[in-house]
Structures are given as structure tokens and as C-alpha cells.
Amino acid sequence: MDILRKLYDMTAFSNLLENPAPLLMLFVGVVLLYLGIKKQYEPLLLVPIGFGVILANLPGAGMGIVPGEFIELGDHKYMNLFEIAHEYGIMNFLYYSLIKTGLLPPIIFMGVGALTDFGPMLRNLKLSLFGAAAQLGIFSVLLVAIAAGFSPKEAGSLAIIGGADGPTAIYTTIILAPHLLGPIAIAAYSYMALVPVIIPFMVKLTCSSKELKINMKEQDKLYPSKNVIKNIKAVKIAFPIVLGIVIAFFVPSSVPLLGMLLFGNLVKEIGANTLRLSDAASGPIMNAATIFLGLTVGATMTSDVFLDFKTIGIIVGGFFAFAISVIGGIFLVKGYNMFSKKKINPLIGATGLSAVPMASRVANEIALKYDTKNHVLQYCMASNISGVIGSAVAAGVLISFLG
Amino acid sequence: MSENFELALQLLGIGMGTVFIILFLVILIGNTIIKFVNRFIPEAQKVIRQNVTSVLGITSPEKMAAIVSAVQIVTGGKGKVTSINKE
Known part of the structure; x- marks a missing residue:
């Protein structure tokens, strides 16, 4: 009988009977895996996050991330990584070395930079301004979140979802409210995956078919740009260097993200001589970083952290941040069109979000529905790429004031 | 608050x-x-491309651009296409 009792204690069933909440979290993990695998919603992130949720909530496995207080020794001293690994297992080792230090989001940004082409933005520089208006969701939801009872740091982390940029949201949350990392990462990536639903919905609510038929190429012919680029390669090489230095003076707290993005872009634009670096940044390094980021973020979602009213607030607030950002971009275009002879399709404002290139692709499809000859992809990419810069700057502002 | x-x-x-x-x-x-x-x-690239095009007598700029960029990638930007012979 004693042996049977010991056998029962050895299994996870005893833990489950004491606290059945992890079962619900296992269900959440399976749902995330379903969305990633079957529905193909951001599978590169949702699959590792979903599996991380499952690992963290397997009773008795010790794979869940423990709160910061657990590794604090008092007097602002903390356990070293060896002690963390020994005491709380490898997932906590990975979390406290790669995530809590803020290492992985900038590494992913380096890869994003190596995959980004600033060409469309440089050819349509004026359109990049609409990437600024699309950050409105961040700062307006910050207000609402504070009114709803979130602390300023928590509200800042929630609001950054409106930037539609996963690594930026994660980086900001690590610094401002690490205890909300799991729900915020899930909300950010889920809404990014829902861009093909959210943008058409917001566009339908706010734009007329006449506005959506504005043909950008025809507008370009009517009012041609004064700037013709004679050597695009040289411009693309100089741009990340100069921009990085200038932004560093204005918003230094955005440099870990933007600096790495611009470095990744530089090694890509140099071409053959740095091809190996660019391949490494956008391939193996980014892929490895994505795996560890996804798993560890998923592992922060233990039942006691996730099953909370704040999670619902984050999911609702995140949606509004996203929606207001889309509307912000659209209304700036509408305002611009009131005063300018050269009209701009409001879809270009709607893509001021960071979700590159999905937002642009979705906007292009909408434009083609109204006019089969109206290809707006390149124009949308201009505001879409500037949205990446805009959301990183917005994150820098939040970190500077609230961090 | x-x-x-x-x-x-x-x-x-x-x-x-x-x-x-x-x-x-x-x-x-x-x-x-x-x-x-x-x-x-x-732009300096255009001049090189025109020279090579005229040397080789190839009329398709797309084919020329593909050959020149392939050589540039393989040789790390140091190689130049001076002639192409069909065997």
C-alpha cells in the first residue's frame, strides 16, 4: 500500500488533484498550437509559444517561469545563472539569460533588418509620415488602460500592442511589466495574425469606395516626384548608418531595437562582401532566437499568471490599440487629401502599422477589389516600413518615461 | 489615479x-x-553594364544583368565579365 502511495505521488495526478488550473492552461496551449498549425496564424511564433505553454503547465515538470522575487536574494542581489538552472530548471535559465536581459528582441530585430528593403520607403519618402499617425493607438490606449486600473508600467506594455510589432512589444514588456509578458506576447502576435481581418474591417468602417479607388500610379504621373534616385545602392547603404546615428541622439532608448534593425539592414545592403553576415542574421541566428523567444514566452504563462482579469483587459485593450492605430493612419491621409492636390489612397495610412509585409499585402488586395489596375503594394510598404521605425521610437518614449 | x-x-x-x-x-x-x-x-553600375553589353554583343539587358550579378556574388564583387563563349 505504501508503495502504491509513493507511485501515486511520483505521477502528476496528485498535483492535478490539488490544483486543476493547469489543465485549462494545457487547453490554451493546444488552442494556440491549433491556430499556428491548422489556421497558420503566425506559425513561427504561435507554435513555440503554444508548446511553451504546455511545457510550463505540465504538473511537476518544473518548466514554468518563476516570478522575479524567487531569484532575488535581497539587497538587490540575484541568483547567478547556474543557481537558477539548478534551482528552477533549464526553462528559467533560458528565460533569465535570454529574455529578462532583453537580448532576444534586438537579435530578432537584426534579422528583420536583414530582411527589410528600405527601397519602397526611399522612393516614396513622404508616405513614411503616415507610419507616425498609426502609433496613435499606442498612446490613446495608454490613457484608457490607466483609467481602467492598470499601473502606468502595465498600461505602457499593453498599449505597445498597438504598434503591431511582436519583438517591440516583448522588449517593452520585459522592461516595464515582465509579469505580463505571456498575455501581451500572445495578444500582440494574435492580432498581427488577424491583420487580414482587422484592416479590411476598419477600412470598411472609415473609407468610401471613391477614396479606395485613388490610383497612386496615376497620381504619380499627374504630380511626379522631384527626387529621382540615381544610385539606389549607395543611398540604401548610407541610409541606415546616418539614420541610426541621428535617432540615437533623439531617442537613445530606442537604439537597442532600431540600432540592431539598421545594422541588419546595412549588412544586407552592402551585398556580396557581407552576404554571410546577412544570411546568418536573417537565417540561423533569427531562427534560433525565435525558437527560444517563443518557448520561454510561452513558459511564462502559468495558470496563476494567465488566469487573471488583467489578461482579459490586455486582450480587449490590445484590440483597441490595434484598431485605433489603423484608424489614425487612415485619418491622417484623409486630412492630407483635404489640403493636397496629389491625392493619396487611405489604405496607405492603414498600413502604418509595423506588421510588415502582411499589412501591405492585405491593403493591396483591398485596392485591387475596387480597381483591378490599382497596385498599391509598393506605396503601402513605405508607410509599413516607417511604422516599424515609429513603433520602436514609441517604445523608446514609453521606456524612457515609465521605465 | x-x-x-x-x-x-x-x-x-x-x-x-x-x-x-x-x-x-x-x-x-x-x-x-x-x-x-x-x-x-x-550610378557607376550602369556604365559597367553598358560596357559589358557592348563587348559581348548581348542584346537582352535582363540576361546581362543576371550574368553580371551572378559573377559579382560568386567572386565577392571582385570579378568582371569580359567575354562569354558558347561551346
Whole structure:
């Protein structure tokens, strides 16, 4: 009988009977895996996050991330990584070395930079301004979140979802409210995956078919740009260097993200001589970083952290941040069109979000529905790429004031 | 609460202002670089391509561009296409 009792204690069933909440979290993990695998919603992130949720909530496995207080020794001293690994297992080792230090989001940004082409933005520089208006969701939801009872740091982390940029949201949350990392990462990536639903919905609510038929190429012919680029390669090489230095003076707290993005872009634009670096940044390094980021973020979602009213607030607030950002971009275009002879399709404002290139692709499809000859992809990419810069700057502002 | 709300209002102004200023700067920097490059380093690639095209007598610019860029990637930008022989 004693042996049977010991056998029962050895299994996870005893833990489950004491606290059945992890079962619900296992269900959440399976749902995330379903969305990633079957529905193909951001599978590169949702699959590792979903599996991380499952690992963290397997009773008795010790794979869940423990709160910061657990590794604090008092007097602002903390356990070293060896002690963390020994005491709380490898997932906590990975979390406290790669995530809590803020290492992985900038590494992913380096890869994003190596995959980004600033060409469309440089050819349509004026359109990049609409990437600024699309950050409105961040700062307006910050207000609402504070009114709803979130602390300023928590509200800042929630609001950054409106930037539609996963690594930026994660980086900001690590610094401002690490205890909300799991729900915020899930909300950010889920809404990014829902861009093909959210943008058409917001566009339908706010734009007329006449506005959506504005043909950008025809507008370009009517009012041609004064700037013709004679050597695009040289411009693309100089741009990340100069921009990085200038932004560093204005918003230094955005440099870990933007600096790495611009470095990744530089090694890509140099071409053959740095091809190996660019391949490494956008391939193996980014892929490895994505795996560890996804798993560890998923592992922060233990039942006691996730099953909370704040999670619902984050999911609702995140949606509004996203929606207001889309509307912000659209209304700036509408305002611009009131005063300018050269009209701009409001879809270009709607893509001021960071979700590159999905937002642009979705906007292009909408434009083609109204006019089969109206290809707006390149124009949308201009505001879409500037949205990446805009959301990183917005994150820098939040970190500077609230961090 | 009201103190936090005041901070959020402040951040709305400062944050949006900063993002607009930075993206104005992006436009300014982009335009300045384009003007500088147009004036001091206008395209050098085109000349090489034209020379090679005329040397080889190949009329399709797409084929020429593909051959030249393949050679540039393989040789790390050091190699030049001087002749192509069909065997």
C-alpha cells in the first residue's frame, strides 16, 4: 500500500488533484498550437509559444517561469545563472539569460533588418509620415488602460500592442511589466495574425469606395516626384548608418531595437562582401532566437499568471490599440487629401502599422477589389516600413518615461 | 489615479510628437542622402553594364544583368565579365 502511495505521488495526478488550473492552461496551449498549425496564424511564433505553454503547465515538470522575487536574494542581489538552472530548471535559465536581459528582441530585430528593403520607403519618402499617425493607438490606449486600473508600467506594455510589432512589444514588456509578458506576447502576435481581418474591417468602417479607388500610379504621373534616385545602392547603404546615428541622439532608448534593425539592414545592403553576415542574421541566428523567444514566452504563462482579469483587459485593450492605430493612419491621409492636390489612397495610412509585409499585402488586395489596375503594394510598404521605425521610437518614449 | 492619468496625457502629446519628429527626420535624412548621392556618386553600375553589353554583343539587358550579378556574388564583387563563349 505504501508503495502504491509513493507511485501515486511520483505521477502528476496528485498535483492535478490539488490544483486543476493547469489543465485549462494545457487547453490554451493546444488552442494556440491549433491556430499556428491548422489556421497558420503566425506559425513561427504561435507554435513555440503554444508548446511553451504546455511545457510550463505540465504538473511537476518544473518548466514554468518563476516570478522575479524567487531569484532575488535581497539587497538587490540575484541568483547567478547556474543557481537558477539548478534551482528552477533549464526553462528559467533560458528565460533569465535570454529574455529578462532583453537580448532576444534586438537579435530578432537584426534579422528583420536583414530582411527589410528600405527601397519602397526611399522612393516614396513622404508616405513614411503616415507610419507616425498609426502609433496613435499606442498612446490613446495608454490613457484608457490607466483609467481602467492598470499601473502606468502595465498600461505602457499593453498599449505597445498597438504598434503591431511582436519583438517591440516583448522588449517593452520585459522592461516595464515582465509579469505580463505571456498575455501581451500572445495578444500582440494574435492580432498581427488577424491583420487580414482587422484592416479590411476598419477600412470598411472609415473609407468610401471613391477614396479606395485613388490610383497612386496615376497620381504619380499627374504630380511626379522631384527626387529621382540615381544610385539606389549607395543611398540604401548610407541610409541606415546616418539614420541610426541621428535617432540615437533623439531617442537613445530606442537604439537597442532600431540600432540592431539598421545594422541588419546595412549588412544586407552592402551585398556580396557581407552576404554571410546577412544570411546568418536573417537565417540561423533569427531562427534560433525565435525558437527560444517563443518557448520561454510561452513558459511564462502559468495558470496563476494567465488566469487573471488583467489578461482579459490586455486582450480587449490590445484590440483597441490595434484598431485605433489603423484608424489614425487612415485619418491622417484623409486630412492630407483635404489640403493636397496629389491625392493619396487611405489604405496607405492603414498600413502604418509595423506588421510588415502582411499589412501591405492585405491593403493591396483591398485596392485591387475596387480597381483591378490599382497596385498599391509598393506605396503601402513605405508607410509599413516607417511604422516599424515609429513603433520602436514609441517604445523608446514609453521606456524612457515609465521605465 | 489622476496623477497617472496626467502622465498618460503627457505621454500622448510627447510620444506622438516624438514619433512625428523622428519620421520627419527620416524624410529629411532620406532626401539629403538622395541629393548627396545624386550629386557626388551617381550610378557607376550602369556604365559597367553598358560596357559589358557592348563587348559581348548581348542584346537582352535582363540576361546581362543576371550574368553580371551572378559573377559579382560568386567572386565577392571582385570579378568582371569580359567575354562569354558558347561551346
